[in-house]
Amino acid sequence: MQESFEVSASGGSYRVVVGRGLLKQIIADNPDALFLIDDYFATLLPVPAERKILVNAAESNKALECMAGIILKLRELGANRATHLVVVGGGVIQDIATFSASIYMRGIRWTYMPSTLLSMADSCIGGKSSINVLGYKNLVGNFYPPKEVVIDVDFAATLDPEMIVGGLFEAGKICYARGYDDFQAYLSDDPGVRMSTDTLQRVLVRSLKTKKWFIETDEFDQKERLLLNFGHTFGHAIEASTHFGVSHGVAVGIGMMVAVEFAKARGWLSQTGLKRTEVLASHVRSLLSLDGRGLVVSPPVIHLDLALEKFDNDKKHLSGVYRMVCPRRDGELELVSEPKNSDVLRDIAFAYENALKAITWEVLPVSGDKIGAGVTPVHPAVQQQM
Amino acid sequence: MQESFEVSASGGSYRVVVGRGLLKQIIADNPDALFLIDDYFATLLPVPAERKILVNAAESNKALECMAGIILKLRELGANRATHLVVVGGGVIQDIATFSASIYMRGIRWTYMPSTLLSMADSCIGGKSSINVLGYKNLVGNFYPPKEVVIDVDFAATLDPEMIVGGLFEAGKICYARGYDDFQAYLSDDPGVRMSTDTLQRVLVRSLKTKKWFIETDEFDQKERLLLNFGHTFGHAIEASTHFGVSHGVAVGIGMMVAVEFAKARGWLSQTGLKRTEVLASHVRSLLSLDGRGLVVSPPVIHLDLALEKFDNDKKHLSGVYRMVCPRRDGELELVSEPKNSDVLRDIAFAYENALKAITWEVLPVSGDKIGAGVTPVHPAVQQQM
Numbered sequence: 001m002q003e004s005f006e007v008s009a010s011g012g013s014y015r016v017v018v019g020r021g022l023l024k025q026i027i028a029d030n031p032d033a034l035f036l037i038d039d040y041f042a043t044l045l046p047v048p049a050e051r052k053i054l055v056n057a058a059e060s061n062k063a064l065e066c067m068a069g070i071i072l073k074l075r076e077l078g079a080n081r082a083t084h085l086v087v088v089g090g091g092v093i094q095d096i097a098t099f100s101a102s103i104y105m106r107g108i109r110w111t112y113m114p115s116t117l118l119s120m121a122d123s124c125i126g127g128k129s130s131i132n133v134l135g136y137k138n139l140v141g142n143f144y145p146p147k148e149v150v151i152d153v154d155f156a157a158t159l160d161p162e163m164i165v166g167g168l169f170e171a172g173k174i175c176y177a178r179g180y181d182d183f184q185a186y187l188s189d190d191p192g193v194r195m196s197t198d199t200l201q202r203v204l205v206r207s208l209k210t211k212k213w214f215i216e217t218d219e220f221d222q223k224e225r226l227l228l229n230f231g232h233t234f235g236h237a238i239e240a241s242t243h244f245g246v247s248h249g250v251a252v253g254i255g256m257m258v259a260v261e262f263a264k265a266r267g268w269l270s271q272t273g274l275k276r277t278e279v280l281a282s283h284v285r286s287l288l289s290l291d292g293r294g295l296v297v298s299p300p301v302i303h304l305d306l307a308l309e310k311f312d313n314d315k316k317h318l319s320g321v322y323r324m325v326c327p328r329r330d331g332e333l334e335l336v337s338e339p340k341n342s343d344v345l346r347d348i349a350f351a352y353e354n355a356l357k358a359i360t361w362e363v364l365p366v367s368g369d370k371i372g373a374g375v376t377p378v379h380p381a382v383q384q385q386m
Numbered sequence: 387m388q389e390s391f392e393v394s395a396s397g398g399s400y401r402v403v404v405g406r407g408l409l410k411q412i413i414a415d416n417p418d419a420l421f422l423i424d425d426y427f428a429t430l431l432p433v434p435a436e437r438k439i440l441v442n443a444a445e446s447n448k449a450l451e452c453m454a455g456i457i458l459k460l461r462e463l464g465a466n467r468a469t470h471l472v473v474v475g476g477g478v479i480q481d482i483a484t485f486s487a488s489i490y491m492r493g494i495r496w497t498y499m500p501s502t503l504l505s506m507a508d509s510c511i512g513g514k515s516s517i518n519v520l521g522y523k524n525l526v527g528n529f530y531p532p533k534e535v536v537i538d539v540d541f542a543a544t545l546d547p548e549m550i551v552g553g554l555f556e557a558g559k560i561c562y563a564r565g566y567d568d569f570q571a572y573l574s575d576d577p578g579v580r581m582s583t584d585t586l587q588r589v590l591v592r593s594l595k596t597k598k599w600f601i602e603t604d605e606f607d608q609k610e611r612l613l614l615n616f617g618h619t620f621g622h623a624i625e626a627s628t629h630f631g632v633s634h635g636v637a638v639g640i641g642m643m644v645a646v647e648f649a650k651a652r653g654w655l656s657q658t659g660l661k662r663t664e665v666l667a668s669h670v671r672s673l674l675s676l677d678g679r680g681l682v683v684s685p686p687v688i689h690l691d692l693a694l695e696k697f698d699n700d701k702k703h704l705s706g707v708y709r710m711v712c713p714r715r716d717g718e719l720e721l722v723s724e725p726k727n728s729d730v731l732r733d734i735a736f737a738y739e740n741a742l743k744a745i746t747w748e749v750l751p752v753s754g755d756k757i758g759a760g761v762t763p764v765h766p767a768v769q770q771q772m
Contacts, residue, residue: 010396010397011396064453064454064457064489065454067450068450068451068519068520071450071519071520071525071526072519072520072522075519075522075525080701099489102528103450103485103517103526103527103528104525104526105525105526105527106514106526106527106528106529106607107528128492131489133454133457133458133461134454134457134458136458136461139457139461139490139491140457140489140490140491140492141489141491141492142488142489142492142493142528143492221492315466
């Protein structure tokens, strides 16, 4: 059964619809729309060439240098101020579409159909884009939500277990960030790799309605919404240190475990906090092991030296302090600032080791002098920016 | 004496300050700011190289393809989310700054100091940018007003008569668009090429406070604000047909005269309307002839065939109808739609001829068959987009 709700934004509210068979319907209902589509679905979508822009969803195409090409394509297909652009794809396609739809003739109407569980459960609402510039990751971006988000849960059939697990980690993160009761409710929906389409829809609606609270409370990422970075600062370092061999969603799941271990090492958690964060960590472990029936990714080797370098270079830190979202007291999340000293860095290294060993990933330990001397900055072109 | 007022916008209000000696003050008050400056003022501004980005204010630099270079410069100078960017220059620099400040790390704070009369009197408020893409003029853009607009009227000393006249045409246009009483008030300020700094400040404050009404009523260019296109559709065609040999401001002045002539040819004006529009046209003529003491520009030859082609290709038209802002009845402005037929085109040609002859510019007449057959579209790369 189809469900829908509204999200308020400064530029007007937009509707979110979740259901089955919506892709077919949107193609039938919009005979004049232009389509911007992940080329993975080139043959799946019966849209004629003169109404279709195919984009390869590679990270390298999510770049300011590539935007003129997309804009030119829109121009060649005759896009004008009244054009309705329908976009089908995951996060990279969403970033490209948000940016180009927002600037084309100072902004055209667009509809977004997310095709990955990560984009369905999380990024499809909120309106943010992140765009690379000449090798600097996510150095520019903006806010320009679509007029409508249409989630066809049938897309889930195109996804492999790793993508499903990654999406669930973001969904779980959103619910945990809102409060422990919300996380319990999420768990009661029984999210898992082999969940039915009905279960998936229930999980998505819960995740998005919870995220709706964050973005309506703090549209431009000033306060509450920053808690949604839970797992991201620790996770990005895992992605970057494996040259993105670990996918974003999986890295966020592990990043949440690292944050829990760090909070434990700092002595921040009460007995209740320890119990609650263990429920979260055990959910992550269970999904990564396909509920005990195998492994969702073949464990890579994590070079802790490199991971700590990447962590240190995250642009969300301020000068002199590391900033990250961690559980405190009874497990509630907080944006914490910790001084950049060897004591803190040792606890961070310890937290990475503990979290990774709990999922049986191999860790090459950090050399003692690194922690003593502080980590060395890497070339800015490979830094995390946002 | 310094004057200031606030402009409301969806992203928060911003302050406009008008006075003398403000450039020196802003440099002294912002020892940590980065500066993005028209390179024409490179030596005028005592800001060290490590806090300064110099940009040549050429139309070709106002391009999406050039934005990555500006962003990279910001990164190299260490810009972060907390950076304050002070921008000094005219319209092209404002476009580049609006666009890059809006996307850098999803938006940084900026202050704008307009340096041309056009930007002081008109474009500095409203928050719009217009950016070229691979030869398509103004194909992309966005809305991102500065946090503060600081107008140092001493910049007027750097301007030649053509730039002053162009700025006054935009100021007069804004006041006329608001209503005939506002235009009378503008005239009573005694705007002219040789006005004193006090008079200039009075004209600027009136023009900007009048524009404030339009942008607060219609921030995103949906209705009332469209009246500010008065003179622009007819004027752009003069700019484009002379390969931009006629400057934008001067073209807008002549464009208003053409709009008046067109309204007369269509029989739209009452006796009152005829009198009022003649007051406007006579003001334009008087400024163009430096109040009878010479000519502000050496008259170019206008090829009416080409001007009509450019007019026909303006992107503000819709399929089947020309859209332009014209005076109606008692002289009040309206966005009018006229069918694209030979009758209308003949009146447009007639209006151009009458307006241009009134300022003694040479006009090469249009060939009769062109009007009969409708004009031929030119290559899209030279079309006006916005």
